Amino acid sequence: MQLSSKVLENAVMQFSKLPGIGKRTALRLVLHLIDEPQEKVNLLAESIKTLKTDVKICTKCFNIADAALCNVCLNSSRKHEIICVVETIRDVIAIESTQQYNGSYHVLGGVISPLDGIGPNDIKINELIERIKAEPIEELIFALNPNIQSDTTSFYIQKNLPVLPKKITTIARGIAFGGELEYADEMTLGKSIMHRVAVTNL
Ligand SMILES: [Zn+2]
Numbered sequence: 511m512q513l514s515s516k517v518l519e520n521a522v523m524q525f526s527k528l529p530g531i532g533k534r535t536a537l538r539l540v541l542h543l544i545d546e547p548q549e550k551v552n553l554l555a556e557s558i559k560t561l562k563t564d565v566k567i568c569t570k571c572f573n574i575a576d577a578a579l580c581n582v583c584l585n586s587s588r589k590h591e592i593i594c595v596v597e598t599i600r601d602v603i604a605i606e607s608t609q610q611y612n613g614s615y616h617v618l619g620g621v622i623s624p625l626d627g628i629g630p631n632d633i634k635i636n637e638l639i640e641r642i643k644a645e646p647i648e649e650l651i652f653a654l655n656p657n658i659q660s661d662t663t664s665f666y667i668q669k670n671l672p673v674l675p676k677k678i679t680t681i682a683r684g685i686a687f688g689g690e691l692e693y694a695d696e697m698t699l700g701k702s703i704m705h706r707v708a709v710t711n712l
Pocket residue numbers: 568569570571572573579580581582583584
C-alpha cells in the first residue's frame with residue numbers, strides 16, 4: 511500500500527498489527543481518526559495508554575481488575591464458595607455475558623500442554639489449590655474448552671487437591687442451541703446422550 515504520508519503509513523502499520531485488522535481496515539480507521547476532533551483522538555490515545563498502566567490482574571482469581579481485587583471478588587452478593595475455573599479472561603467475559611452465573615472465577619491463564627511446553631507450574635494451578643485449601647469451597651466448576659489438554663488439566667487439579675470440594679462439575683458439552691442433531695459430530699452427540707438431563711432441569 512503506497513501512501514503519500516509517512517505519518518499515515520506509520521499509523522496504518524500500527525493499527526494493522528492488531529488482531530483481525532487488515533491493511534485496508536487500518537487505513538479506514540486512520541482516515542476516520544484524521545477527520546475526528548483533537549479531543550476525541552486524545553481520549554482514544556489516553557484510554558489505550560492507560561491499558562498498560564492502570565489495568566491490573568486480580569491477585570485472587572487473575573481476572574482483569576482496577577485494584578488488587580476484581581469486581582467479582584469484591585462483590586459480596588456473589589457466591590464465593592463456588593469457583594468456576596476458566597482458561598482465559600475472555601472466558602470470564604463470555605460467561606458473565608450470559609448473566610446466568612453468580613459465583614466466583616479462577617483464571618488459569620492456559621491449560622497443561624506438554625507439546626507446547628506448558629506444565630502445571632506455568633499456569634495458575636498452585637494458586638487455585640491454595641485458594642481451595644484456604645476458603646470453604648462448596649463447588650468447583652470446570653468451564654474449560656472441550657479438548658484433551660483441558661481434561662488433563664482438570665484431572666491434574668483434582669489429583670492434587672488435598673481435600674475435594676463437595677461438588678466438582680464441568681459445563682455441559684452438547685448440541686449447540688439452534689443446531690441440528692444429524693449435523694452434530696459423533697463425539698458431541700455421544701456426550702449429549704451420556705450427559706442428558708431431566709426435562710424439569712432444563
Ligand atoms: Zn478476582
